[in-house]
Amino acid sequence: MWAARLGAAATFVVAAVPKADDLVGFAEDIRNYQAFPDWSLYAIAAIVPMLELVGAAALLSTRERWVRAGGVVLGGLTLAFIALIASVIGRGIDLDCGCFGKQAEAEAVGWPTLLRDVALLGAIAVAMVPVRAAKPSPPSP
Amino acid sequence: MALLALARDTVLLGVGALGLGVASLAARLDVPWTPPPAPPEPAACGVDEALAVADAPDLARIAVAELRTRMPGVVIVDARSTEAFVDGHIPGAVSLPAADIDAIIANESLPLPVDRDIVTYCDRDGGVDAEYVGRALDLALGCDRVIVLEGGYTAWLAGDGAIEGALQSG
Numbered sequence: 001m002w003a004a005r006l007g008a009a010a011t012f013v014v015a016a017v018p019k020a021d022d023l024v025g026f027a028e029d030i031r032n033y034q035a036f037p038d039w040s041l042y043a044i045a046a047i048v049p050m051l052e053l054v055g056a057a058a059l060l061s062t063r064e065r066w067v068r069a070g071g072v073v074l075g076g077l078t079l080a081f082i083a084l085i086a087s088v089i090g091r092g093i094d095l096d097c098g099c100f101g102k103q104a105e106a107e108a109v110g111w112p113t114l115l116r117d118v119a120l121l122g123a124i125a126v127a128m129v130p131v132r133a134a135k136p137s138p139p140s141p
Numbered sequence: 142m143a144l145l146a147l148a149r150d151t152v153l154l155g156v157g158a159l160g161l162g163v164a165s166l167a168a169r170l171d172v173p174w175t176p177p178p179a180p181p182e183p184a185a186c187g188v189d190e191a192l193a194v195a196d197a198p199d200l201a202r203i204a205v206a207e208l209r210t211r212m213p214g215v216v217i218v219d220a221r222s223t224e225a226f227v228d229g230h231i232p233g234a235v236s237l238p239a240a241d242i243d244a245i246i247a248n249e250s251l252p253l254p255v256d257r258d259i260v261t262y263c264d265r266d267g268g269v270d271a272e273y274v275g276r277a278l279d280l281a282l283g284c285d286r287v288i289v290l291e292g293g294y295t296a297w298l299a300g301d302g303a304i305e306g307a308l309q310s311g
Contacts, residue, residue, distance in 0.1 A: 020165060023165070023166075023169060042166065043162070043166070046162040046163070046165050046166045047158060047159060047162035048162075049162075049165075050158040050159075050161040050162040050165065051154075051155070051158040051162075053158070053161070054154050054157050054158040054161065055154065055158075058154055065146065065147070065150050066150060066154075068147055068150070069147060069150030069151045069153070069154050070154065072147065072151045073151055073154050073155060073158070092249045093249075094249075094251075094282075
């Protein structure tokens with residue numbers, strides 16, 4: 001469980017930092033998906049990395065309630081990513097994924113991206129399983 | 142109840158992220174508040190329109206000698222007619238006639254790799270076709286990696302460049 005939490009949280013932190021750092025670049029990447037109106041690009045570019053960071057932090061919390069909430073946030077994001085990627089593949093658009101910010105080696109969106117996000121979704125689901133699920137919960141004070 | 146608590150916690154996280162997002166936007170007031178310029182729809186461009194894009198930077202140029210040193214690391218695009226291409230073309234070139242480029246882009250069937258520079262050429266230097274196809278590819282791919290061959294096919298032949306096609310020597 002902890003491995004899944006660490007892995008998923010680390011993935012989102014690594015993805016979020018370059019995007020939060022290069023807001024304009026990420027906004028351009030989002031535009032390339034041709035799915036959002038222009039006025040929303042900067043807002044999405046600002047909020048998505050923060051959702052990733054906050055969700056990752058919550059996933060690493062020692063309080064199970066925050067872990068679950070973090071899992072819901074990150075799971076929701078990942079589902080949205082999967083839907084976007086599927087739509088890009090369906091529309092045949094060739095673009096840089098932008099998933100991990102602007103990279104020297106542009107990563108084209110395709111089936112590997114989709115599979116990676118599905119695997120990430122699985123890791124988030126595992127991460128949401130309570131660590132002490134098997135033990136009886138202590139009586140409340 | 143548990144679901145309600147989960148929904149509440151999730152909303153709290155979302156609001157926190159929203160606040161951080163707004164703060165990160167506010168911290169960058171130097172960011173231009175207009176979205177990055179959208180590439181014009183290539184399918185809607187005619188020759189005149191593509192060439193008249195006033196603020197479009199000129200496409201870079203490459204000399205025959207330099208092209209030779211970069212082959213086969215670049216994609217070479219022949220913007221001339223299919224007939225001219227069949228007669229003879231620069232080895233390895235892909236035929237994308239200027240007359241067909243709009244339809245090819247509209248069909249999203251560009252037969253080009255996404256990670257290499259593209260060199261377009263037509264018959265001669267300053268030829269409209271190479272420029273037009275180059276602009277169309279530049280707009281469609283949006284990566285500033287389209288270059289026009291100086292002197293076109295004429296310069297290639299004058300430089301004793303090998304050719305492929307019906308008129309191939311030897």
